[in-house]
Amino acid sequence: MSLFFGINIAAKGMMAQQVAMDVASHNIANANTEGYSRQRVNLATSEPISGLTSAGQLGSGVDVAEITRVRDGFLDYQLRNESSGLEYQTAISDTLSQVETIFMEPSKTGFNEELETFWNNWQELSKTPESSPVRTALKEASISLTDTLRQMHDQLTDINSDIQSQIELKIEDVNSIAERIAVLNKEIVNVKIAGDSPNDLLDARDLALDDLASIGNITITNLQDVNGKYTGAIAVKLGTITIVDGDSANIISSADVNSSTVADGALAGLLQVGGDSNESNTVQFYINKLDTLAVSIAKSINDIHTTGTDLDGNSGENYFVFKDAAGNEIDLSAVDWDNPFASGLGAGNIYINSDIQDDVSKIAASNQGSIFLEGNGDIALQIAGLKDVYLEYDAANQVLQNSTSGDITMGMFYHDMITELGSAASAAEKKVDKQQTLVDQTTNRRESIQGVSADEEMANIVLFQHAFDASAKIISVMDEMLDTIINGLKA
Amino acid sequence: MRVTTKMLTQSLINNVNVNLQNMEEYQNQLSSGKRITKPSDDPIATAQLLSTKSAIKAQEQYHRNMEDATGWLNTTDGALDEANEVLQRTRELAVAGATGTLPEESLGALADELDNLIGEMVQVANTNYAGRFIFGGGKTGTPPFEITGKDSDGNVTQVQFISTTFDESLLDETYQQKIEIESGVTIDVSNGRTTFHTDTSGDDDINAVFEKMIELRTALDAGDQDVVSSLIDDFDKLIDNVLSERAVVGAKTKRMESALERSASYEIDLTTLLSKLEDVDYAEASIGFNTQQTVYESSLAVGAKIIQPSLIDFLK
Numbered sequence: 001m002s003l004f005f006g007i008n009i010a011a012k013g014m015m016a017q018q019v020a021m022d023v024a025s026h027n028i029a030n031a032n033t034e035g036y037s038r039q040r041v042n043l044a045t046s047e048p049i050s051g052l053t054s055a056g057q058l059g060s061g062v063d064v065a066e067i068t069r070v071r072d073g074f075l076d077y078q079l080r081n082e083s084s085g086l087e088y089q090t091a092i093s094d095t096l097s098q099v100e101t102i103f104m105e106p107s108k109t110g111f112n113e114e115l116e117t118f119w120n121n122w123q124e125l126s127k128t129p130e131s132s133p134v135r136t137a138l139k140e141a142s143i144s145l146t147d148t149l150r151q152m153h154d155q156l157t158d159i160n161s162d163i164q165s166q167i168e169l170k171i172e173d174v175n176s177i178a179e180r181i182a183v184l185n186k187e188i189v190n191v192k193i194a195g196d197s198p199n200d201l202l203d204a205r206d207l208a209l210d211d212l213a214s215i216g217n218i219t220i221t222n223l224q225d226v227n228g229k230y231t232g233a234i235a236v237k238l239g240t241i242t243i244v245d246g247d248s249a250n251i252i253s254s255a256d257v258n259s260s261t262v263a264d265g266a267l268a269g270l271l272q273v274g275g276d277s278n279e280s281n282t283v284q285f286y287i288n289k290l291d292t293l294a295v296s297i298a299k300s301i302n303d304i305h306t307t308g309t310d311l312d313g314n315s316g317e318n319y320f321v322f323k324d325a326a327g328n329e330i331d332l333s334a335v336d337w338d339n340p341f342a343s344g345l346g347a348g349n350i351y352i353n354s355d356i357q358d359d360v361s362k363i364a365a366s367n368q369g370s371i372f373l374e375g376n377g378d379i380a381l382q383i384a385g386l387k388d389v390y391l392e393y394d395a396a397n398q399v400l401q402n403s404t405s406g407d408i409t410m411g412m413f414y415h416d417m418i419t420e421l422g423s424a425a426s427a428a429e430k431k432v433d434k435q436q437t438l439v440d441q442t443t444n445r446r447e448s449i450q451g452v453s454a455d456e457e458m459a460n461i462v463l464f465q466h467a468f469d470a471s472a473k474i475i476s477v478m479d480e481m482l483d484t485i486i487n488g489l490k491a
Numbered sequence: 492m493r494v495t496t497k498m499l500t501q502s503l504i505n506n507v508n509v510n511l512q513n514m515e516e517y518q519n520q521l522s523s524g525k526r527i528t529k530p531s532d533d534p535i536a537t538a539q540l541l542s543t544k545s546a547i548k549a550q551e552q553y554h555r556n557m558e559d560a561t562g563w564l565n566t567t568d569g570a571l572d573e574a575n576e577v578l579q580r581t582r583e584l585a586v587a588g589a590t591g592t593l594p595e596e597s598l599g600a601l602a603d604e605l606d607n608l609i610g611e612m613v614q615v616a617n618t619n620y621a622g623r624f625i626f627g628g629g630k631t632g633t634p635p636f637e638i639t640g641k642d643s644d645g646n647v648t649q650v651q652f653i654s655t656t657f658d659e660s661l662l663d664e665t666y667q668q669k670i671e672i673e674s675g676v677t678i679d680v681s682n683g684r685t686t687f688h689t690d691t692s693g694d695d696d697i698n699a700v701f702e703k704m705i706e707l708r709t710a711l712d713a714g715d716q717d718v719v720s721s722l723i724d725d726f727d728k729l730i731d732n733v734l735s736e737r738a739v740v741g742a743k744t745k746r747m748e749s750a751l752e753r754s755a756s757y758e759i760d761l762t763t764l765l766s767k768l769e770d771v772d773y774a775e776a777s778i779g780f781n782t783q784q785t786v787y788e789s790s791l792a793v794g795a796k797i798i799q800p801s802l803i804d805f806l807k
Binding site: 031032096097100101103105106112113115116117119120123124126127128130366368372373374375376377378381384385387388411412414415416418419420421422423425426429440443444447448449451452453454455458459462 | 492493494495496497498501502505527529530531532533534535537538540541542544545548549551552555556559621623627628629630631632661667668669670671674675677769801802803806
């Protein structure tokens with residue numbers, strides 16, 4: 001047994017502590033790196049040596065067995081589920097609050113106020129039907145009403161097309177993440193074959209998976225080689241679509257995603273809120289309601305207005321008209337009023353008749369011909385009375401119909417729509433809050449396990465330093481012993 | 492549980508954020524004075540709010556309508572009062588002309604005065620309210636009564652209502668000026684039919700009043716005392732017509748007065764309801780805001796203490 005053996009043990013000790021120190025340093029350096037999981041050095045006694053002493057095996061010092069990362073796979077799974085849910089609700093909640101700002105209710109400038117002003121102007125006209133200023137005021141109120149309807153419709157449509165471009169962006173994200181994961185898979189497999197633990201590469205891949213989970217619900221499968229041994233590579237499905245399989249990424253397009261392929265995450269949220277399921281958490285729902293309202297206002301007023309007589313003794317024209325994409329008036333006499341949307345009628349293209357806009361004497365307020373024409377406001381009064389006429393909502397065709405059993409006025413129809421919007425938006429907001437709490441809690445639990453604690457690392461560093469110092473001291477003592485043997489012993 | 496510095500920082504940030512959000516909510520309420528600024532703040536209250544606002548808007552219109560109706564009726568009443576005075580004076584002239592004690596020249600003077608009274612009556616019949624002639628039915632833009640005939644002495648011989656071809660059966664349509672005073676309820680403010688178009692036996696007659704006045708004037712001119720005295724009774728009846736019509740107008744005015752009162756108190760009720768629904772309870776919101784502010788400040792103060800020290804500060 002030689003003294004050099006002891007020096008060797010001490011040297012191995014110093015090296016091991018140094019590696020531990022390096023890992024601690026790496027931990028501290030990455031304390032704030034996103035997705036980083038702290039690493040730990042597993043030290044193990046090195047192979048003991050037999051037969052050197054009669055007492056038995058003699059320890060040969062320490063080896064660095066492996067450097068592992070501290071991580072809980074179940075928490076990853078849980079967090080990804082919750083963050084999918086969070087992003088799903090956030091997409092809906094954000095969009096609905098945008099819709100809320102479009103309707104601007106309740107306020108002095110909202111559509112509700114606009115509609116009431118419109119009815120009041122008909123009242124005024126019924127009292128002074130021959131007055132040109134009153135007719136002009138009504139015209140202005142009508143223009144403002146149709147402008148508001150069209151504007152709200154356009155803004156809602158804009159939100160829908162904005163959602164489509166957001167979906168495209170999300171899909172670009174998915175593709176770039178998929179490619180990143182495929183590359184990482186390859187590198188991880190290579191490191192694993194060499195027998196090492198690819199800690200930082202795994203962190204990078206987990207971070208990519210976290211990002212992916214916020215876009216859509218994902219399923220991860222660990223891949224095996226022909227012998228059934230795990231290679232370290234994974235296959236990833238976004239919803240039901242495989243986007244990564246080992247080292248190959250499958251590029252997808254917006255045509256691949258729909259509500260049946262992706263069930264959760266921002267993508268599914270956008271698909272829902274921008275979709276045409278006609279539920280109260282879709283934008284289309286409010287576009288449809290607005291269309292229904294616009295058509296109902298136009299039809300019920302036109303029906304009465306055309307029975308009236310204008311100031312020149314001519315019978316009334318249609319008060320409201322709809323224009324097609326080319327700007328031509330749609331022939332209302334050819335419209336199937338059970339399905340007016342098929343003819344292209346809606347809130348987005350309602351206008352006041354241009355003849356009436358050019359000449360307010362064409363407003364047919366009177367139901368009298370001859371000499372009593374000018375002072376008669378019966379038609380105006382009838383139109384003003386439409387405010388309180390109860391209609392029946394035909395949900396299948398989405399139209400308001402005249403009916404003796406009607407239970408909703410046009411104003412109430414709008415109020416109901418706003419209430420539905422408010423309920424949907426506040427429900428989505430609450431779900432976001434709840435989901436956010438879950439995400440925060442899970443993030444915290446995950447951080448508790450994988451996060452770097454500066455205090456802990458500092459304590460370890462002190463520990464490693466002392467061990468390093470002690471090992472160095474042993475070498476120094478050994479050196480003195482050698483000195484004693486070599487120089488102190490005289491023949 | 493293992494706690495890391497990052498966890499502390501993260502939960503500090505989360506909490507400070509939540510506190511700020513709560514503060515922003517109160518601050519928003521306090522600065523806007525409104526409890527509800529978007530439907531999702533309180534969907535049910537929003538629905539009530541919208542229907543209350545609609546009801547207020549509609550009621551304001553009905554209120555304006557009632558005021559218009561009242562104005563129209565008051566003008567009518569004033570005109571009928573004048574018509575009454577003209578007819579009273581006409582009757583006095585008839586009585587004076589019928590006594591037989593006056594010389595023939597004096598009868599001529601009475602006739603002259605009567606001619607003026609006829610002119611005055613035409614003016615009364617052409618009374619307007621805010622530019623609209625009130626006794627012309629649907630024909631509101633031009634004076635409905637017109638002097639269409641005079642003899643060589645300049646005396647009025649014919650007063651015409653609307654046109655020479657005016658058909659009596661049109662009177663039903665003429666006298667209709669409907670004003671809506673509440674949903675589905677209208678008041679007809681058109682009057683004058685009994686005063687101007689009803690003869691002494693209570694039947695429709697387009698030019699009843701003016702024809703009688705002209706008849707009297709002609710009789711006075713001719714010094715025909717028998718005819719003059721026979722007309723006194725007729726004027727009694729015409730005056731009765733005016734008085735009964737004024738009673739109708741008076742009743743309608745009264746109806747408007749009480750409707751206006753009701754409307755005013757209804758509007759107050761609605762406004763109170765609106766305020767309850769949408770206005771911020773300032774005391775409550777201020778207290779909430781202050782509480783939230785304290786919480787926010789403490790979370791900042793604690794945060795400053797928590798994230799500062801670590802083992803590093805104590806290692807030499």
